Amino acid sequence: MTVRIVGAGPTGALLAILLRRRGLDVTIYESRRDPRSAPPETGRSINLALADRGIEALRRVGVFDEVFSRLVPMTGRMIHDQRGSTSLQPYGMRAAEVIYSISRHRLNQALLDLAIRQYGVEVRFEHRLEAADFAGGVAQLRDLRADRLETVPMSPLLACDGAGSRLRRDMQAAALITASEQALDHGYKELSIPAGADGEYRMQKNALHIWPRGRHMLIALPNDDGSFTATLFLQNSGLVSFASLDAAATIESFLAENFPDVVSLMPDRVAEFLANPTGFLGTVHADPWSVGGQAAIIGDAAHAIVPFHGQGMNCCLEDCLEFDACLEGQTDWQRVFRDFHARRKPNTDAIAVMALENYLEMREHVADARFRLRSALALELERRFPERFIPRYSMVMFHHEIPYATALSRGRVQARLLEELTAGAATLADVDYVRAQTEIERQLEPLAVIRSSVTNECA
Numbered sequence: 001m002t003v004r005i006v007g008a009g010p011t012g013a014l015l016a017i018l019l020r021r022r023g024l025d026v027t028i029y030e031s032r033r034d035p036r037s038a039p040p041e042t043g044r045s046i047n048l049a050l051a052d053r054g055i056e057a058l059r060r061v062g063v064f065d066e067v068f069s070r071l072v073p074m075t076g077r078m079i080h081d082q083r084g085s086t087s088l089q090p091y092g093m094r095a096a097e098v099i100y101s102i103s104r105h106r107l108n109q110a111l112l113d114l115a116i117r118q119y120g121v122e123v124r125f126e127h128r129l130e131a132a133d134f135a136g137g138v139a140q141l142r143d144l145r146a147d148r149l150e151t152v153p154m155s156p157l158l159a160c161d162g163a164g165s166r167l168r169r170d171m172q173a174a175a176l177i178t179a180s181e182q183a184l185d186h187g188y189k190e191l192s193i194p195a196g197a198d199g200e201y202r203m204q205k206n207a208l209h210i211w212p213r214g215r216h217m218l219i220a221l222p223n224d225d226g227s228f229t230a231t232l233f234l235q236n237s238g239l240v241s242f243a244s245l246d247a248a249a250t251i252e253s254f255l256a257e258n259f260p261d262v263v264s265l266m267p268d269r270v271a272e273f274l275a276n277p278t279g280f281l282g283t284v285h286a287d288p289w290s291v292g293g294q295a296a297i298i299g300d301a302a303h304a305i306v307p308f309h310g311q312g313m314n315c316c317l318e319d320c321l322e323f324d325a326c327l328e329g330q331t332d333w334q335r336v337f338r339d340f341h342a343r344r345k346p347n348t349d350a351i352a353v354m355a356l357e358n359y360l361e362m363r364e365h366v367a368d369a370r371f372r373l374r375s376a377l378a379l380e381l382e383r384r385f386p387e388r389f390i391p392r393y394s395m396v397m398f399h400h401e402i403p404y405a406t407a408l409s410r411g412r413v414q415a416r417l418l419e420e421l422t423a424g425a426a427t428l429a430d431v432d433y434v435r436a437q438t439e440i441e442r443q444l445e446p447l448a449v450i451r452s453s454v455t456n457e458c459a
């Protein structure tokens with residue numbers, strides 16, 4: 001049997017590897033050129049934060065070791081205030097609790113290389129899905145080199161074609177699913193911070209840098225060549241927005257006023273601002289994710305999220321493991337799709353909520369003293385009561401065995417506790433830890449219970 005996959009991004013490539021390991025033949029259709037012979041795209045998140053869920057998936061197929069030497073660990077958030085002072089907020093309380101900056105292009109290449117090396121996997125680049133005919137059970141793809149339409153059977157067709165998924169839009173147009181693309185009123189633009197003359201990093205290398213400014217923010221992730229890639233998140237329209245910043249002089253004064261300590265490290269800032277595209281940010285909701293046993297959407301195509309938790313790709317890679325688990329002992333595609341949706345949807349809904357909440361946290365709260373005290377207390381409570389209390393950020397980023405939905409619900413209880421325990425406290429020494437213990441034991445189940453209830457088998 002041949003499974004057809006649309007899209008050779010991280011989701012499509014990893015899925016192909018896992019399906020092949022189950023003995024299925026796979027053909028991937030990808031609209032772009034082969035990334036192994038094409039230069040990386042510009043203006044589209046050059047680097048990504050890779051965390052435990054993504055690492056777990058990459059480990060399972062042996063790609064993590066391959067990319068490891070090119071990863072840059074980030075141990076915490078380096079906050080840059082308006083005056084240029086910096087402070088590091090550690091991500092976790094253990095040395096291993098770091099996230100990694102990884103090149104999107106390199107990761108994609110490593111996954112695709114492995115997929116293509118498998119006998120039984122074929123990739124057809126420059127083939128674009130153009131339409132799906134669910135009544136006829138076929139899809140139409142255009143061979144962009146020959147400008148020729150090809151018709152292929154679905155059953156099954158797995159669309160991993162990203163946030164703007166063609167297949168999702170066709171399913172929605174045929175009223176077979178409900179779907180929405182909720183746009184954020186902010187967009188993003190990439191700017192570069194080159195390495196120094198001797199290839200050295202010009203800011204602290206092992207951190208994710210943030211310039212939180214309330215309604216907008218700049219972040220920068222390190223690359224492995226001494227440079228950083230910065231991303232400006234800003235409103236699309238309004239007084240201070242991508243729409244209003246349309247001339248060199250206003251762009252320069254906006255950057256200099258808001259990010260004074262970094263402008264000198266971005267020599268091409270204004271030219272890049274004018275030349276680079278403004279990216280769209282939004283959340284995709286779809287329900288269900290499949291049409292009978294014919295076709296399904298997976299990854300960003302089903303549940304794209306805003307990038308503020310650094311989890312979009314991590315979540316997509318975890319999708320692939322979950323989809324693979326649903327194939328255990330069965331090839332009834334309708335059941336596989338149904339089980340996958342039932343198992344996964346509560347978790348992808350949860351990370352969508354947390355990603356949106358994290359935007360406010362990054363652009364506003366990280367600069368706030370009360371927030372910093374609550375964050376420090378969360379780490380302290382984990383140190384004292386590790387069997388019951390793990391900060392929400394850590395559950396999401398460092399604990400793939402804790403589902404996103406659990407992180408969201410426990411996180412809500414924990415947020416209330418942190419609020420109560422820090423009321424009237426100025427430092428960690430002021431916190432009543434006896435009360436903390438009593439409340440934690442009363443309100444939070446031991447994590448061992450959660451871990452033992454998570455199964456790798458599908459419903």
Ligand SMILES: Cc1cc2nc3c(=O)[nH]c(=O)nc-3n(C[C@H](O)[C@H](O)[C@H](O)COP(=O)(O)OP(=O)(O)OC[C@H]3O[C@@H](n4cnc5c(N)ncnc54)[C@H](O)[C@@H]3O)c2cc1C
Pocket residue numbers: 006007008009010011012029030031032044045047048049050127128129130160161162163165166188231279298299300301307309310311312313314315316
């Ligand atoms: C600014 C920004 C920063 C981000 N940062 C992070 C981060 O730090 N950490 C993280 O985990 N995630 C991050 N993400 C999210 C991450 O980029 C996505 O979740 C991930 O790329 C989704 O993978 P995918 O394979 O599902 O889709 P995509 O990566 O979008 O891949 C889809 C593939 O399908 C192909 N395709 C599309 N349409 C068709 C068609 N009609 N026919 C054939 N092929 C088609 C495309 O060419 C592409 O190769 C970020 C996203 C953005 C926008």
